[in-house]
Amino acid sequence: MQQLIYFIQRYRYVLYFLLLQLLSLLLIINNHSYHKSKFISSANSISGGVFEKRKSITDYLNLKTENKLLIQENLLLKNKITFLQSKIDTAKTYTQIDSIEYQQQYKYIDGIITKNEYHKAYNYLTINRGKKNGITSEMAVINHLGVIGVTDAVSNSYARVRSILNRSNELSVRLKNKDINGNYYYGSLSWDTKDYQIVQLNDIPRQATISIGDTIVTSGRSAIFPEGILVGSVKSTELRQKSNTIEVQLFNDMTSLRNIYVINNFHKQEIKELEQLTNE
Incomplete structure (x- = not known):
């Protein structure tokens, strides 16, 4: 205080x-419309800039929350798509569908990776x-860019995924x-362990015309x-003549x-039981 x-x-x-300068400015602004309008305009410009910066900072701090909301919305949309697709497939099979109970084949469950190996x-x-x-085990794991792996072992709250x-x-x-x-x-598709960005596509028929950049997707020929589902794009066909192997660059980093x-x-269990019966 001293x-x-x-x-x-x-x-x-x-x-x-x-203090006198400030009082003079206030008197000038209050008693002259031109000065008053200029002052208000400048004040609005400054305050607008401050609020814009503040909003940018607030938006940045809220990115985590916004991201969670987008993931949940995307999850709902994916499940709706699979449900509607089941209706369409059933409608194609039957002419009368009023009494048919539609069965959704796939359900999407969101999650976060807590540990990741790639080396x-x-x-x-x-x-x-x-x-x-x-x-459970043997469930597909993907993200918006494509395939990540398959669940391998499951505990109550966590699951291990085979990449x-x-x-x-x-x-x-x-x-x-x-x-x-x-x-x-x-x-x-397999991996030769040499490059974490490149996997190998094998056993494609020789008569298939393949170009650099062609997209590779899952075939649907499994219960997983x-x-x-996106996988990657053709990066090189140099090994095709020797071993019928094509190099594919993953969409995922x-x-x-x-x-x-x-x-x-x-439908996974039903498919597996039928396939086991066929093998017997």
Whole structure:
């Protein structure tokens, strides 16, 4: 307090001058419409800039919340799409559909990756969804860019995912586009452990015309992945003549993964039981 009194005493003339200047400006602004309009305009400009900066900071701090809302909205849309698709497929099969009970084949469950491996030969991920969330083994794990892996082991609250970057993985895939005769070409996807961005497409028929940049998607020929999930694009066909292998660059950056969706196929058990019966 003593310091404040000392400061006022020392600079009283300067402070008095500034006070008079401020009063003069206020009188000028209040008594002259031109000056008043200019002052209001300048004040609005300054306050607008301050509020804009404040909003930018607030928006940045709220990105996490906004991201969660978008994920939930995307989850609802994915489940609605699969439900509507089941209706369409049923309508194509039956002429009278009023009394038919539609059965949705796929359900999407959102989650977050808590651990990610990509530098080993046998890579695994951990996600924060488990048995209590309806997760079991052998469920597809994807994100908005495409395939990530398959659930391998499940606890009550977490699940381990066998990454697409795992030497033991084989994924049934196909070329996204048909050939000139209207046919799809199928193959299997594996990883040679050399590059975390590149996987190998094997067993594509020799007659298939493949170009750099062609899109590879899941084939739907398994009880795990639905048909048409993105995987990657053709990067090189140099090895095709020697070993019928095509190099595919993943759409996902496997070093930077966070939000995921787990796909539950309600028909999986029925399909597996039928396939086992056929094998017997």
